Amino acid sequence: MNGTIINYYFHCKRQCYLFANKLNFEDNSELVAIGREIHKNKEEGSKNAEIKIENIAIDKITKDYLVEIKKSDADKEAASWQLYYYLYILKGKGIEKRGKLEFVENNVGKKIEILELTEEKTQELEKLISEIEKLIEGDEIPKFKKIKGCTKCAYYEYCRV
């Protein structure tokens, strides 16, 4: 399990399944390239470069917050659960923070959301993790169904065949 798998679960179950099962065409995606540039700029402009803990990569940790940086707020629910997951993993290691989602799309300016991993959210997250594990460990690849964002997805060519 990792944050990207959780994020994809909300965007598209097929994308979640393919990525989790290592069908990885991510490098060809323009959106992934843009995301990489955002991360690169952030790393150059900050002392707090990306931090890797086990299988999760955290954008930034400050005194109070764990910060996740996203290109846009188009998929806020997915980004939020990804961040809740990071807060959960960190809490398991005895580090308790609040989450800060930063959306940095140029034509909108920076938008910020603050998240708190409450007991209720923790229970929802644990239920979500079980659901995702069931999906990705299954034998059946979720069927292709065109959705908003398909044309920008790294798996689009694969799905169209």
Ligand code: SF4
């Ligand atoms: S192209 Fe569309 S259906 Fe296929 S994995 Fe991507 S988002 Fe899902």
